[in-house]
Amino acid sequence: MSAVLKFAVVGHPNEGKSSVVSTLAEDDTVPVSAFPGETVRCASYPVKIDGEEIIDFIDTPGFQNPVQMKEWMQAHGEDGEALMQAFIAAHKDQPDYHHDVELLRPIAEGAGIIYIVDGSRPVRAPDRAEMEILRDTGRTRMAIINSKEADAAHLDEWKLAFSQHFNAYRVFNAHHASYRERIDLLESLKGVNPDWQPVMERVIETYKHDWQMRTEHAADILAELLDKNMTCQQEKRVASQREARELQPKMLEAFRAKLSKNERRAHRRIRKLFKHTLFKTALDEAGILQEDLFSKQTWHLLGLERNQLVAASAIAGAASGLGMDALMAGSSLGLWAAGGAAIGAASAFFGGERAAHSIGKSRFGIGRLLGGSKVQVGPVHNPQFYFILLDRGLLYVDSIIHWAHGRRSEGVLLSSESGEKKGYVSGFSEEARRCCSQHMKALRKGNRQELEARRAAVQAMLVEVIQACSRR
Amino acid sequence: MKAPWTIRDLVDFDYFLYRDEEADGEELRQRDRAFYTGLEDLPDERSTLFHRWVRFRGEAEDATPGEAFAECFSILKIAFPLAGCLSGAALAIGLLHYRGTVAVNVSSYVGVLVVLQLLLLLALLATLLYRRRTLGSGIPTAYPLLSRAVFRGSARIWRGSLRKLGGSQAGKLQSGLGELRLKNALYGRVIYQQVFQLAQAFGVLFNLGALGMTLLRVTTGDLAFGWQSTVFSPETVHRIGRSLALPWRWLWGEGVGYPSLEQVAGSKMILKEGMQDLATSDLRSWLLFLCLCLAVYGFLPRLALWIYAACRQARSLRCLSFTHAAGERLYRRMTTPMLESAGTSPDGDPHTFPLPDASPTPHPPSPGSPGNSTLLLVPEELAGELEADPLVRMVEQRIGRSVSRTCWYTAGRQGLENLDMEPHETVTLYQEAWQPPIRETLTFIKQLRQRLAPETALVILLNGRARPGESFAPLRDIDRSTWTQVTRQLADPYLDIAEAVTP
Ligand SMILES: Nc1nc2c(ncn2[C@@H]2O[C@H](COP(=O)(O)OP(=O)(O)O)[C@@H](O)[C@H]2O)c(=O)[nH]1
Ligand SMILES: [Mg+2]
Numbered sequence: 001m002s003a004v005l006k007f008a009v010v011g012h013p014n015e016g017k018s019s020v021v022s023t024l025a026e027d028d029t030v031p032v033s034a035f036p037g038e039t040v041r042c043a044s045y046p047v048k049i050d051g052e053e054i055i056d057f058i059d060t061p062g063f064q065n066p067v068q069m070k071e072w073m074q075a076h077g078e079d080g081e082a083l084m085q086a087f088i089a090a091h092k093d094q095p096d097y098h099h100d101v102e103l104l105r106p107i108a109e110g111a112g113i114i115y116i117v118d119g120s121r122p123v124r125a126p127d128r129a130e131m132e133i134l135r136d137t138g139r140t141r142m143a144i145i146n147s148k149e150a151d152a153a154h155l156d157e158w159k160l161a162f163s164q165h166f167n168a169y170r171v172f173n174a175h176h177a178s179y180r181e182r183i184d185l186l187e188s189l190k191g192v193n194p195d196w197q198p199v200m201e202r203v204i205e206t207y208k209h210d211w212q213m214r215t216e217h218a219a220d221i222l223a224e225l226l227d228k229n230m231t232c233q234q235e236k237r238v239a240s241q242r243e244a245r246e247l248q249p250k251m252l253e254a255f256r257a258k259l260s261k262n263e264r265r266a267h268r269r270i271r272k273l274f275k276h277t278l279f280k281t282a283l284d285e286a287g288i289l290q291e292d293l294f295s296k297q298t299w300h301l302l303g304l305e306r307n308q309l310v311a312a313s314a315i316a317g318a319a320s321g322l323g324m325d326a327l328m329a330g331s332s333l334g335l336w337a338a339g340g341a342a343i344g345a346a347s348a349f350f351g352g353e354r355a356a357h358s359i360g361k362s363r364f365g366i367g368r369l370l371g372g373s374k375v376q377v378g379p380v381h382n383p384q385f386y387f388i389l390l391d392r393g394l395l396y397v398d399s400i401i402h403w404a405h406g407r408r409s410e411g412v413l414l415s416s417e418s419g420e421k422k423g424y425v426s427g428f429s430e431e432a433r434r435c436c437s438q439h440m441k442a443l444r445k446g447n448r449q450e451l452e453a454r455r456a457a458v459q460a461m462l463v464e465v466i467q468a469c470s471r472r
Numbered sequence: 473m474k475a476p477w478t479i480r481d482l483v484d485f486d487y488f489l490y491r492d493e494e495a496d497g498e499e500l501r502q503r504d505r506a507f508y509t510g511l512e513d514l515p516d517e518r519s520t521l522f523h524r525w526v527r528f529r530g531e532a533e534d535a536t537p538g539e540a541f542a543e544c545f546s547i548l549k550i551a552f553p554l555a556g557c558l559s560g561a562a563l564a565i566g567l568l569h570y571r572g573t574v575a576v577n578v579s580s581y582v583g584v585l586v587v588l589q590l591l592l593l594l595a596l597l598a599t600l601l602y603r604r605r606t607l608g609s610g611i612p613t614a615y616p617l618l619s620r621a622v623f624r625g626s627a628r629i630w631r632g633s634l635r636k637l638g639g640s641q642a643g644k645l646q647s648g649l650g651e652l653r654l655k656n657a658l659y660g661r662v663i664y665q666q667v668f669q670l671a672q673a674f675g676v677l678f679n680l681g682a683l684g685m686t687l688l689r690v691t692t693g694d695l696a697f698g699w700q701s702t703v704f705s706p707e708t709v710h711r712i713g714r715s716l717a718l719p720w721r722w723l724w725g726e727g728v729g730y731p732s733l734e735q736v737a738g739s740k741m742i743l744k745e746g747m748q749d750l751a752t753s754d755l756r757s758w759l760l761f762l763c764l765c766l767a768v769y770g771f772l773p774r775l776a777l778w779i780y781a782a783c784r785q786a787r788s789l790r791c792l793s794f795t796h797a798a799g800e801r802l803y804r805r806m807t808t809p810m811l812e813s814a815g816t817s818p819d820g821d822p823h824t825f826p827l828p829d830a831s832p833t834p835h836p837p838s839p840g841s842p843g844n845s846t847l848l849l850v851p852e853e854l855a856g857e858l859e860a861d862p863l864v865r866m867v868e869q870r871i872g873r874s875v876s877r878t879c880w881y882t883a884g885r886q887g888l889e890n891l892d893m894e895p896h897e898t899v900t901l902y903q904e905a906w907q908p909p910i911r912e913t914l915t916f917i918k919q920l921r922q923r924l925a926p927e928t929a930l931v932i933l934l935n936g937r938a939r940p941g942e943s944f945a946p947l948r949d950i951d952r953s954t955w956t957q958v959t960r961q962l963a964d965p966y967l968d969i970a971e972a973v974t975p
Contacts, residue, residue, distance in 0.1 A: 012910075013910060014908045034950050036908035062910070063910070064910045064912060065912040066910075096915065099911075124853060124904075124907065126883070126910065
């Protein structure tokens with residue numbers, strides 16, 4: 001089928017037309033505003049498969065004169081396309097009717113109708129007029145109830161009205177619709193008009209496929225981040241022990257920055273994968289993800305519980321000889337503050353063990369080499385770090401896929417008074433946790449083949465987690 | 473007796489009202505109510521009441537924009553006539569330049585001082601008529617540049633006095649300046665009239681200056697008038713002179729009030745022949761004619777316009793009704809008794825709310841306002857949801873007027889046509905604030921306004937989305953700002969919005 005299937009998304013001003021288009025088309029550049037009358041022209045948001053435009057959602061301005069429009073149309077006494085053309089011809093030069101003419105245009109040109117209403121408010125005369133106008137266009141039309149508020153008192157009123165004027169209706173929330181609900185909406189569109197069926201089927205198939213691909217890709221990005229950050233290390237040659245000691249705080253700082261940067265880069269890739277461009281700024285306003293990777297809050301809320309961590313460490317064979325408190329607290333010991341005690345803690349955190357192997361008793365990670373010394377930071381051997389990275393990654397994916405493109409406000413907030421963990425990993429099954437620990441162990445050992453296998457296992461496990469998350 | 477409003481009072485009045493928009497509602501009510509109840513003799517004119525209020529508010533201020541305007545005008549009132557007089561005289565000197573060899577050219581004198589002035593006058597009248605036709609009740613502005621200069625000058629003086637005050641107060645007051653805009657219908661009209669009057673004063677003195685200088689040159693020196701033309705014959709020139717002398721021909725006839733044919737012919741200059749052959753009496757015969765031309769075509773019309781402007785301004789100042797939205801609000805604040813009831817609300821907060829009709833008030837109802845009742849318009853579709861009694865009670869409480877009738881109207885074309893309204897009765901339009909103000913609704917409001925007399929108050933009473941079982945609710949901020957912004961665009965000073973529930 002070559003003709004592009006067009007849907008005009010119409011309705012009263014400020015009901016969320018642009019938001020629905022934004023969410024459906026996964027495009028957060030659609031202008032949305034709390035002030036009515038933001039959209040003044042029709043704008044088209046096509047869905048393409050392999051570069052070929054298949055369907056097209058058209059965002060339209062809202063009805064400005066529904067009652068007068070209806071009166072005019074009823075007095076005119078024509079029907080369908082002729083009626084619309086007559087209305088457009090008669091009003092196209094009247095500034096007051098600019099929006100009404102604009103929104104009618106795509107319908108007159110054959111687009112199907114998606115009518116948006118806010119189901120949390122009562123039905124009023126202008127709404128009835130709009131529904132009658134749309135009915136008189138004779139086009140296939142479906143209504144979407146986009147309830148801005150929880151109030152369900154008026155839903156029956158709306159449903160009754162829709163059953164009189166529309167081929168179908170469904171509930172769809174522009175701010176909270178998940179991938180699932182998007183698919184469901186497309187499924188209903190498929191059912192409304194038999195002509196649309198083949199195209200819609202193709203679109204839905206492609207959507208599902210694409211989603212699976214994105215899920216796998218996201219899991220891959222996360223696993224790669226774990227690989228990178230758990231093996232990351234930095235070293236520098238120095239002439240003397242004194243110089244080494246002076247250099248150490250700086251190197252710790254640089255190392256920390258490097259780990260954070262890797263994480264940020266991975267998150268950015270995930271964001272792009274799910275086609276969000278504005279999301280980051282919104283996310284940055286609030287929420288645990290806005291916290292630094294090494295902040296006290298992060299280590300407090302994310303990662304494994306104490307007993308889980310003990311088990312994980314045992315499997316990973318990591319951090320033997322380090323106190324559990326040091327592992328759990330992470331930066332709360334003042335990891336990044338300058339000063340002797342902090343440096344001591346830091347060296348325990350960042351590969352103190354290996355440093356201890358190579359340079360005997362030194363806890364500073366400074367090794368003697370021929371012709372000088374070297375300062376070495378990393379790799380991190382604290383298993384909690386692995387889980388915190390993973391937790392943050394999953395939280396990020398979670399908020400990204402549940403962040404409808406039509407929604408334009410603040411991000412996820414987590415808080416914990418009781419000291420309980422709030423992230424994903426503390427809720428993992430034992431098997432999943434074991435899978436992670438073995439990955440960690442392979443990372444430490446550096447056996448390539450084993451590492452590949454462990455990583456694949458973790459990635460498969462993550463795909464499942466993300467799939468479950470997007471079904472929610 | 474009506475209060476003697478001046479431009480200064482008016483500008484200050486508007487300025488104070490503007491500043492009150494920013495202030496806390498409760499405080500304002502207390503202040504204005506205290507002012508009102510503290511008055512010893514209650515004026516029965518709203519304008520007198522407000523005039524006292526302006527004075528009362530002015531006492532608390534060190535500098536006001538009204539003073540700046542007054543100062544600006546007091547300078548202009550001297551500068552304009554002076555400049556007019558000087559430029560008239562200077563022009564006359566230029567035109568009467570006479571060295572004894574070539575006579576003063578009558579046609580350039582008449583051309584510049586009479587024909588040009590007449591053209592300017594006609595242009596002025598044409599713009600006035602045109603503006604009045606197109607703007608309807610709006611303010612005709614004949615001198616937009618001059619008006620803008622006056623506003624700018626006043627603003628500069630105002631800023632200067634702010635700087636003298638210095639510090640925090642200046643910052644606070646400065647914000648008031650932006651609102652002193654030309655569009656303001658309340659004082660704008662009076663200021664335009666004042667500017668118009670200034671321009672006329674310039675014109676009057678310009679003509680007096682020119683006339684005076686002409687007479688001075690004639691009495692203190694020897695002048696000869698003549699004319700030149702290759703096209704016109706003396707007969708034509710004579711006919712033109714005769715027509716121009718129409719207003720005074722009956723008094724000073726041919727040969728006196730205007731030159732006779734022989735005198736015209738005798739004063740024709742042909743350059744190569746020089747002046748020797750011309751008779752001196754013929755050369756002088758033009759003098760009285762020229763002076764009369766200037767007086768009748770220059771001086772008198774300007775004088776008439778000046779008097780007209782003065783009268784118009786006095787009338788505008790006398791006939792201020794102060795029924796515009798901000799005035800209504802002020803009036804409501806003054807006349808509504810404060811009722812404090814502590815501990816009656818469920819959450820235990822002491823609440824203060826106005827109950828205009830519940831407590832007997834010793835004050836006469838609404839002095840000077842056109843009736844104290846309102847027509848309430850409610851969409852018919854809400855008839856099932858709103859009970860009439862609580863609705864009327866709420867409206868009366870919130871608007872401070874009694875509801876004379878409630879009309880349930882239907883949207884659409886006949887809706888408005890079927891309404892039966894008195895043009896002078898205040899109208900309250902009930903509107904659900906969560907409905908966005910679409911074009912249709914605004915058109916309806918505009919049409920409603922057209923059915924009403926221009927200075928009748930029209931109140932849009934906004935209600936929020938009520939919970940089940942309740943009828944009225946406070947507005948969401950976004951709805952409030954949306955409606956405020958949209959109604960402001962209608963630029964109707966007598967249109968106000970009110971809220972069903974105190975925010
Ligand atoms: N709470 C909530 N607000 C919504 C929803 N959909 C839209 N909005 C808000 O409604 C306002 C108008 O949305 P917009 O899409 O621009 O409406 P349009 O005029 O119909 O295009 C914006 O402030 C949106 O954030 C929703 O599902 N829930
Ligand atoms: Mg829009």
